[in-house]
Amino acid sequence: AGAPRQDFIRQIVRDDLASGKHAAIRTRFPPEPNGYLHIGHAKAICLDFGVAEEFGGLCNLRFDDTNPAKEDPAFVQAIQDDVRWLGFDWAELRHASDYFEVYALAAEKLIRQGDAFVCDLTPEQIREYRGTLTEPGRESPFRGRSVEENLDLFRRMRAGEFPDGARTLRARIDMASGNINLRDPALYRIKHMPHPIAGAGWCIYPMYDFAHALGDAIEGITHSLCTLEFEDHRPLYDWCVDRVDLAHSPELLAPLAARGLPNVAAKPRQIEFSRLNINYTVMSKRKLVALVGEGLVDGWDDPRMYTLQGLRRRGYTPAALRLFVDRVGISKQNSVIDFSVLEGALRDDLDAHAPRRMAVVDPLKLVLANLPDGHTETLAFANHPKDDTLGTREVPFSRELWIEREDFAEVPPKGWKRLVPGGEVRLRGAGIARVDEVVKDEDGTIVELRGWLDPESRPGMEGANRKIKGTIHWVSAAHAREAEIRLYDRLFSAADPDDEADGKTYRDHLNPDSKRSVRGFVEPAAAAAAPEQTFQFERLGYFVADRHDHRPEAPVFNRSVSLRDTWAA
Numbered sequence: 001a002g003a004p005r006q007d008f009i010r011q012i013v014r015d016d017l018a019s020g021k022h023a024a025i026r027t028r029f030p031p032e033p034n035g036y037l038h039i040g041h042a043k044a045i046c047l048d049f050g051v052a053e054e055f056g057g058l059c060n061l062r063f064d065d066t067n068p069a070k071e072d073p074a075f076v077q078a079i080q081d082d083v084r085w086l087g088f089d090w091a092e093l094r095h096a097s098d099y100f101e102v103y104a105l106a107a108e109k110l111i112r113q114g115d116a117f118v119c120d121l122t123p124e125q126i127r128e129y130r131g132t133l134t135e136p137g138r139e140s141p142f143r144g145r146s147v148e149e150n151l152d153l154f155r156r157m158r159a160g161e162f163p164d165g166a167r168t169l170r171a172r173i174d175m176a177s178g179n180i181n182l183r184d185p186a187l188y189r190i191k192h193m194p195h196p197i198a199g200a201g202w203c204i205y206p207m208y209d210f211a212h213a214l215g216d217a218i219e220g221i222t223h224s225l226c227t228l229e230f231e232d233h234r235p236l237y238d239w240c241v242d243r244v245d246l247a248h249s250p251e252l253l254a255p256l257a258a259r260g261l262p263n264v265a266a267k268p269r270q271i272e273f274s275r276l277n278i279n280y281t282v283m284s285k286r287k288l289v290a291l292v293g294e295g296l297v298d299g300w301d302d303p304r305m306y307t308l309q310g311l312r313r314r315g316y317t318p319a320a321l322r323l324f325v326d327r328v329g330i331s332k333q334n335s336v337i338d339f340s341v342l343e344g345a346l347r348d349d350l351d352a353h354a355p356r357r358m359a360v361v362d363p364l365k366l367v368l369a370n371l372p373d374g375h376t377e378t379l380a381f382a383n384h385p386k387d388d389t390l391g392t393r394e395v396p397f398s399r400e401l402w403i404e405r406e407d408f409a410e411v412p413p414k415g416w417k418r419l420v421p422g423g424e425v426r427l428r429g430a431g432i433a434r435v436d437e438v439v440k441d442e443d444g445t446i447v448e449l450r451g452w453l454d455p456e457s458r459p460g461m462e463g464a465n466r467k468i469k470g471t472i473h474w475v476s477a478a479h480a481r482e483a484e485i486r487l488y489d490r491l492f493s494a495a496d497p498d499d500e501a502d503g504k505t506y507r508d509h510l511n512p513d514s515k516r517s518v519r520g521f522v523e524p525a526a527a528a529a530a531p532e533q534t535f536q537f538e539r540l541g542y543f544v545a546d547r548h549d550h551r552p553e554a555p556v557f558n559r560s561v562s563l564r565d566t567w568a569a
C-alpha cells in the first residue's frame, strides 16, 4: 500500500473521528438502477467505499429506486457485480423503497408541524410560480390549507383517489429564498405505476431530495458524499433531516423494525466533490443509452464503451481503475481529465503485471531456408522482463515463421531498423536472421520472404552478442493459432464529443476507426488463455482474451491499449 490518500474529504473524516464527533463512520453509494455504471461512478465508488475502508467504517450500497418509470431490476444485479468487480463490498444492501413507509410517516409529521402542504397547482403552474434567480417566487394559493385538510388530502393521494400530476405534497419553506431549491419544493408526486419491489400498493413516490436525505439519516450515514451539482440542494437536505428529526422520532422507524431492517438514525453531513469528466468520452447515461439503442456500438459492454462493463471487456483491470481514480484525486474543482491519464493507468498496471506473449496481427511468412525441413525446437521465454515470479513458458520455434508485414521494407525509409533485403534483424529470443529473397505474386504483392538464420547467433551463443539494430517478434507458423484480434481505439475522435456547435451531436464525433477486426496468429501459450486474461503482445500493445467470445480453440483478443500514447497533441 502506498502513502495514505489525502484530500479535503478524508481530512474532514479524520477530524470528525479525532474530535469524537463520530465514533465510527458510515458512507453509502446510492446509484439509480436506470442504467449500467460508468467510469464516473468508479470515482464515487472508490471514494464512498474507499473512505469507509480506510477509516475502519462501513459503506452501504443503496439503490435509489424512487422512480419506478425508469428502473429495471436487471441493472440492480449488474451494479452489484460491478461494485464487487472493482474490489468493494457493502455492509448492507438497501433500497430507497425499503423506506417508503417511513417516508410517508415523515411526510405526515411534516404536515402536522405545518412544514408541508398539499398543492393543487399543475406542474406548469408550479414552474411559473417558482420565480427565477433574480425574481422571488409566488406562494401557492393552497399554502394556507389546514393541517387536517392536508393530512386528509395526502392520505387520499396515497389511496389513489387522484390522477397523476393532479396534486403534490410540497415542503413549506420560503418562496422568496435566494436558493430556488427552497421555494416550497415538491416532496411527493402522484404516479399510478406499480413499483418493481414495493409492489402495486404505491401510487405516490417521494422526490429525490427528500428520499435521499432521509435514507441517509435512517442508515446512520455520517458522511454523505455526492457530486457538486447537489451543493445547492444541501440546504434542502439539511432541512429534511432537521425537520423530520428521525433521531428523536423513533416511532417513524417502527415500520423498519417490523421488517427486521436494523437502523441507526444519525445526523448525516452532505459533502460535495467534483464529478469526473474525461475528454474523448461521453458519460451521461442518456447518451450511453443512445449509443446502444442506435446501434453505434455493439451493446452495453462493447469494449469501446465507458461503462464499467465495457471497460472490463476492453481489458481494464480493477487495479488500473483504482489507480486512475487515485491519480485524479478528490477536490471541489471541476476539470476535464485527459484520456491519456486513464490509458496511462492501465499501461502502468499491465506493464507491471501482464505476462508477455508474441502475436502477429498482419502476417507475412519468413522461411529460414538454411534450417532443415520440418525443423522444430522449443525455447524458454521469461513471462515478464522485470518480474521472475511470473515464471517462464515454452515457445515453439521452427523453420517457417509469421512476422509482421510492416517489419519488412523493400525500400526502407530513413532510420529503418527492421528487415530489408540482405539486411539482418534479431528474432526475439531465437537468433539473428537475414532476408535473401522476396517472393511476390503476379500483382507484385510480397507473399513470402526466404532467408537465413545465423547458426552462431542462437540464444546463449557468443555470436548472439553481435550488435544488431532491430529486434522483431514472430510466431512459429506450424504451431501458431489463428486468432481474431480486435483492434480497438477511442470511440470519439473529438476531445469534446458533447460539443454541439454547428448543429453537430456526439454522433458526428465518432471515430470511424474505433474498431477493426483482423485475423492474426498467436503463440500457443496465448491461445490457452482463460477469458479476461491480460497480456502484453510484444511490440503491439496490451490485449485481453475476450470475456465472452474467447476460446482456446478459437482465440479472440481485444486490444486494451497501445504500448505508447499515439494521441498526444
Ligand code: ATP
Pocket (backbone or CB within 6 Å): 029, 030, 031, 032, 033, 039, 040, 041, 043, 044, 064, 225, 226, 227, 274, 275, 276, 277, 283, 284, 285, 286
Ligand atoms: P448520470 O448523470 O450519468 O445518469 P447519475 O449521477 O444520475 O449519473 P446515479 O446512479 O444517480 O447516476 O449515481 C450514483 C452516484 O454516482 C451519485 O452519488 C453520483 O453523484 C455519482 N456519480 C455519477 N456520475 C459521476 C461522475 N461523473 N463522477 C463522479 N461521481 C459520479
Ligand code: MG
Pocket (backbone or CB within 6 Å): 032
Ligand atoms: Mg442520480
Ligand code: MG
Pocket (backbone or CB within 6 Å): 032, 285
Ligand atoms: Mg441520472
